[in-house]
Amino acid sequence: MAETIEYNGKSFDVDEDGFLLDFTQFTEEWLEIVMKEEGIAELNEEHKLVIDVLQDYYRKNGIAPMVRVLSKLTKFKLKHIYELFPSGPGKGACKMAGLPKPTGCV
Amino acid sequence: MAKHETPLLDELESGPWPSFVSDIKQEAEVRAKNEKGIDFQIPADACDDLLGLLELSFKDGTTHWKHGGIVGVFGYGGGIIGRYSDKPKDFPGCSSFHTVRVAQPGAKYYTTEFLRQLMDLWQLRGSGLTNMHGSTGDIVLLGTTTPQLEEIFYTLTHEMDQDLGGSGSNLRTPADCIGQSRCEYACYDTQELCYFLTMMYQDELHRPAFPYKFKFKFDGCPNGCVASMARSDLSFIGTWKDQIQVDQAEVALYVDGTTPANAGSHSGRDWGAFDIQAEVVDLCPTDCMSYVDGELKIYDKECTRCMHCINVMPKALKIGKQRGVSMLAGAKAPIVDGAQMGTLVVPFLEIDQTMNKQLADFDTEEEWMEYLEEKYEALTEVIEAVWDYWMEEGKNRERLGELMIRQGLQRFLEKIGQEPQAVHVDHPRTNPYIFWKEEEVEGGWDRDINEYRKHHAR
Numbered sequence: 001m002a003e004t005i006e007y008n009g010k011s012f013d014v015d016e017d018g019f020l021l022d023f024t025q026f027t028e029e030w031l032e033i034v035m036k037e038e039g040i041a042e043l044n045e046e047h048k049l050v051i052d053v054l055q056d057y058y059r060k061n062g063i064a065p066m067v068r069v070l071s072k073l074t075k076f077k078l079k080h081i082y083e084l085f086p087s088g089p090g091k092g093a094c095k096m097a098g099l100p101k102p103t104g105c106v
Numbered sequence: 107m108a109k110h111e112t113p114l115l116d117e118l119e120s121g122p123w124p125s126f127v128s129d130i131k132q133e134a135e136v137r138a139k140n141e142k143g144i145d146f147q148i149p150a151d152a153c154d155d156l157l158g159l160l161e162l163s164f165k166d167g168t169t170h171w172k173h174g175g176i177v178g179v180f181g182y183g184g185g186i187i188g189r190y191s192d193k194p195k196d197f198p199g200c201s202s203f204h205t206v207r208v209a210q211p212g213a214k215y216y217t218t219e220f221l222r223q224l225m226d227l228w229q230l231r232g233s234g235l236t237n238m239h240g241s242t243g244d245i246v247l248l249g250t251t252t253p254q255l256e257e258i259f260y261t262l263t264h265e266m267d268q269d270l271g272g273s274g275s276n277l278r279t280p281a282d283c284i285g286q287s288r289c290e291y292a293c294y295d296t297q298e299l300c301y302f303l304t305m306m307y308q309d310e311l312h313r314p315a316f317p318y319k320f321k322f323k324f325d326g327c328p329n330g331c332v333a334s335m336a337r338s339d340l341s342f343i344g345t346w347k348d349q350i351q352v353d354q355a356e357v358a359l360y361v362d363g364t365t366p367a368n369a370g371s372h373s374g375r376d377w378g379a380f381d382i383q384a385e386v387v388d389l390c391p392t393d394c395m396s397y398v399d400g401e402l403k404i405y406d407k408e409c410t411r412c413m414h415c416i417n418v419m420p421k422a423l424k425i426g427k428q429r430g431v432s433m434l435a436g437a438k439a440p441i442v443d444g445a446q447m448g449t450l451v452v453p454f455l456e457i458d459q460t461m462n463k464q465l466a467d468f469d470t471e472e473e474w475m476e477y478l479e480e481k482y483e484a485l486t487e488v489i490e491a492v493w494d495y496w497m498e499e500g501k502n503r504e505r506l507g508e509l510m511i512r513q514g515l516q517r518f519l520e521k522i523g524q525e526p527q528a529v530h531v532d533h534p535r536t537n538p539y540i541f542w543k544e545e546e547v548e549g550g551w552d553r554d555i556n557e558y559r560k561h562h563a564r
């Protein structure tokens with residue numbers, strides 16, 4: 001069920017899994033909401049780099065990058081991406097970056 | 107009294123086959139009565155609502171599960187299939203109904219103790235419904251809510267020493283035939299190899315890093331009881347290299363009717379007396395057998411190890427002694443560019459039959475794993491070469507079989523270090539669109555048209 005989260009005067013439309021329904025609703029406040037759900041205490045420069053790379057790629061290509069491409073663009077090994085985002089690049093990083101929910105045979 | 111009317115589903119309670127409807131109703135009743143006083147962590151009426159929702163789908167002829175769902179546990183990128191119903195108000199008991207894939211033991215041997223422990227967990231934190239097992243092999247726990255996922259994972263790992271299975275673009279849960287545990291045809295220890303590779307590649311299984319999904323399956327012989335050649339990207343099929351072992355005295359017992367052919371598989375119908383010529387010799391696909399003067403002969407050089415003669419006379423004919431595996435690559439279902447079965451890529455990798463120690467022979471599991479790493483080194487080298495290639499070249503959501511078609515078998519063989527051999531093909535190509543490497547052609551590709559014009563005027 002879609003619901004709307006109100007936070008610090010901003011509102012976000014999300015699905016059951018807590019993914020943003022509309023990428024353009026992404027703001028800094030969104031990061032704060034997702035951090036808590038995704039088990040991240042503090043956002044450092046590396047988190048921000050992953051998020052920036054995902055958003056740039058999504059704006060240019062209309063899809064999320066493959067894991068391999070994300071690793072190449074950020075120069076982070078997959079292991080490190082899991083250290084940054086415990087739920088991994090899909091459920092963790094993409095959700096936080098405001099990208100649409102990964103689909104397929106997940 | 108059932109919560110919903112289910113007239114269509116009720117029809118499926120008749121007939122001789124075990125009815126899934128009767129079983130689910132029984133579980134719904136157990137949960138309603140709750141004689142054990144369980145503090146159910148998801149709605150007690152999850153099973154009633156599931157039947158109600160299914161009845162609605164029977165009526166409408168359409169699914170009532172919403173698209174997709176991304177849930178999981180921290181540290182892993184897969185293992186749980188998220189699912190939400192599109193009728194949460196009418197059937198609240200199964201509005202969230204996630205599936206948990208649990209890694210199954212080799213060839214699915216269990217103790218009741220383990221299964222009871224698993225079911226205690228699942229009654230408490232899930233619907234009580236399962237799939238034993240998913241097609242890939244996993245134990246499938248059917249239906250729970252998001253807050254229960256970490257709880258289930260904690261109990262599985264901390265109290266049961268048990269991990270999740272795979273899902274997503276990664277190595278999925280490997281599976282095997284029963285192999286040497288209960289089959290005389292097994293050419294290698296399918297369970298050992300399956301367990302070893304599952305443990306060896308836990309990282310690849312839990313954290314999706316591949317262009318798409320990837321499956322291993324292990325058949326002890328070409329009979330294919332786990333259908334590796336049809337259902338895994340990399341299929342391991344046991345075979346032998348030397349001669350079929352023939353026991354002429356046992357052959358005679360088949361011929362005179364003492365021992366039933368095919369271990370009695372066709373006893374339900376009268377097929378007449380066993381005729382070794384018609385049922386074995388004449389059916390051999392390579393015509394490499396003869397039965398003359400009471401002696402069965404096999405010209406093994408021409409035998410393709412199809413298993414037919416062994417399957418018909420298991421007491422008289424045994425697999426050879428020099429054993430190993432064939433590796434086949436690329437099997438997949440139709441999407442995107444058509445169904446594929448595995449293509450033979452490694453005809454024979456011998457597995458040293460003298461290296462057959464057990465876990466009990468070692469002080470620690472680590473030492474056992476080190477020994478297995480050595481035993482199966484030639485195999486893991488091929489696997490890792492396949493992955494290096496596919497991870498670099500594979501397009502998004504491109505199965506290995508599709509990459510093999512897109513870039514060609516030659517390139518694949520080159521990448522995994524296999525010399526092309528006649529056995530790599532069913533038949534040679536019929537079209538003449540043949541690529542040559544520049545270095546194979548004298549003079550290379552750099553040509554000057556003026557040089558050509560000197561001999562051929564325009």
Ligand code: HEM
Nearest residue numbers: 534535536537538539540541542547558559561562563564
């Ligand atoms: C004396 C004149 C010519 C000779 C001796 C000649 C000879 C050939 C030969 C031996 C082939 C290969 C057939 C095969 O691979 O089975 C071929 C293919 C072809 N030729 Fe010619 N050719 C001549 C003139 C032309 C002309 C004038 C044209 C076009 C204006 C032409 C167009 C083609 C085409 C399109 C093919 C490829 C057919 C295919 O791939 O199915 N040829 N020719």
Ligand code: HEM
Nearest residue numbers: 511512513514535536537538539540541542543547551564
């Ligand atoms: C828009 C124009 C054209 C297109 C899209 C086109 C496309 C193609 C394609 C797809 C092939 C097959 C390539 C292969 O088998 O790998 C081919 C072969 C060929 N084309 Fe064209 N072609 C065009 C114009 C022409 C013209 C104007 C000529 C000659 C005057 C020509 C002569 C040939 C010949 C001789 C072959 C056969 C080559 C071989 O068999 O190795 N094509 N063409």
Ligand code: SF4
Nearest residue numbers: 283289292326327331
């Ligand atoms: S695949 Fe072969 S070895 Fe494995 S169980 Fe079947 S017949 Fe036996």
Ligand code: SF4
Nearest residue numbers: 390409410412413415
């Ligand atoms: S295994 Fe098959 S090919 Fe080989 S001898 Fe027996 S029937 Fe013939």
